Amino acid sequence: MRFLGRGMDWVTRPQNYLGLGLVALLFLFPAFIKSMFYIQVMILVIFFAYLTSCWNILSGYAGQLSIGNAVFVMIGAYTSTLLFANLGLTPWIGMFIGGALAVFVGILVGYPTFRLRGAYFAIATIAVAEGLRKIVENTERIGKLNIGGAEGLTIPLLHHAPFQYQFVNKVYYYYIILILMFVGLYVTYRIDRSKIGYYLTAIREDEDAAQALGIDGRKYKLLAISLCAFFTALAGSFYAQLMLYIEPSGVGGLSLSIEMLLLGVIGGRGTILGPVIGAFCLVPVREMARTYIGTTYLGAHLVIYGSIMAIVILFLPHGIEEPIKKVYFGLAKRLGPAG
């Protein structure tokens, strides 16, 4: 009997059935936990896991540190929203147009900036993201088109309209983002194991050596930013449909970009599960801190966040993915043979 294309003994190995168990838990979560608060938290956790995975393609694998990824979120959110509000186009299709537009912007930005290395590229990404955000913030309308400016845009309320990407019950959104996260993980997995992954890694480790081995640095960096931009934009559309309200600093702000970077670095750059682990460990902490301490001690959750970041960078510069992986496989070994 075959499971996911592999023989039955694959499933009996502890490290595999443990993993499958975790996946099953994720899918069954709303069946056990009915509280909307916790479902919202998990939606946010998975949303950030997905977002950070996309960021990881450019800033982890390719090593081009981006602190401006929110610009792609904003493009996705605004594109699908404007197309829906003005042309009635369902966001299910609008999100792909947002994705394409994000790729276009990514390549436009990447072409001149990829000759910058390290911190200079990062600064350029901040400039682009903040620049575009400012433009949107200060633009009420373009001709007859209402952009919303700083007040943002509300998505026309339809209550329950599956074909228009709107649901009253948040559980729908939970499953959408969960599937999106697994899509993102799959894309990352395929990159990791393919020529693209090896080439991006080589560029990250030593671009001169990579060139000498036949790697066109610019071409592959543009590929990385395109993949990153496209999938990030999809998350932007998701967020718009979830919140039914978008405004520039929320979907395109520096804090969102920094969030992705924090989670990615703490989780583990250039690994498949690093971003997911980072998000699953830290976003609940943030949400709990914000709920229970944040209102009494404003910004306390950020202090906690920052402290964890400092500790991780000092002691685990490659992220928490590696030690957690060791714990996981150690547990698997104890559960049985072939662990």
Add this chain to the structure above:
Amino acid sequence: MPILQIKNLTKRFGGLTAINHFDLEIEEREIVGLIGPNGAGKTTLFNVTTGVYPIDGGEIFFKGQSLNGIEPHEACSIGIGRTFQLVKPFSSKTVLYNVMVGSFCRVNDRKQAEARALEVLEFVGMLPKIDLLGKSLTIADRKRLEVAKALATGPELLLLDEVMAGLNPKETEEAISLVKEISRRGITLLIIEHVMAVIMSLSERIAVLHHGEKIAEGPPGRVSHDEKVIKAYLGDEYVIS
């Protein structure tokens, strides 16, 4: 047709002329040595040939194709491989991963790339070390890895930049036999070296660079007794006339 033709090559960095009207022709399967005091322009010559720096004057032809305006990754795909004087391993990745990056220059499938890399690693004698991380290798192994990566790209011309530097006598001997094996496989070699004994024994022909100019060229025996060469390396007092 010579595999590499460098004609009247000039390379300037602002006011400094690093390479001055340099000519060199290399036939297929030859082993040619390139020597000269520090700062003579040897690595610069490698960099210009592989497209790292643009040509300012003159021409370079590889298998009849002009290398004018070529980019480094293009140089590799048309068949020019090179190693770096200060080795550049992908430190946080395994030896096998490192060489696989090279393999992907010729194949697209991961399994094929792995098989090709293993072949190369067997050839250079690093099979027992394929799972070691780049950063945990000794200097001799790093140099060997550097060569393996370049070999995986399937070069017809291989530019070796001081692969013997920093090796003890035994390691040097092993490196010499590796170079000879590479030549036996039909790869043309242009070797920069400072260790005189090595380059004298390996090369069929040696060109000597000094201040960017070729001051001598010929078989090792003749070049080592050339007055100008001795003067360049050791100064006037050592010339025996």
